[in-house]
Amino acid sequence: LFSLRLQKWAVFALSAGSSLGCLCCLLGLAVSIGLTLGSQGRALLAPCAVSDITLAPISRECPFDPTRVYVSPPWAVGAS
16 A cells, blocks of 8 residues: 555654654653752642641642542452
């Protein structure tokens, strides 16, 4: 259907695009690790400045709840 040369170029272009995306992700990961180590981890919980501790888990000021246990549903891990 398509020539062998066209298929090779398509695979090359997809591979180059995937590699570029991977490099961008690695750069972002390296920057976030560097910022975390540079601030000694203090910046992770810095946005969680809620005066009333009962509102902390549902507050939009905190990007995550460090006290919550995240559990996958049984269907997601393949258990019946």
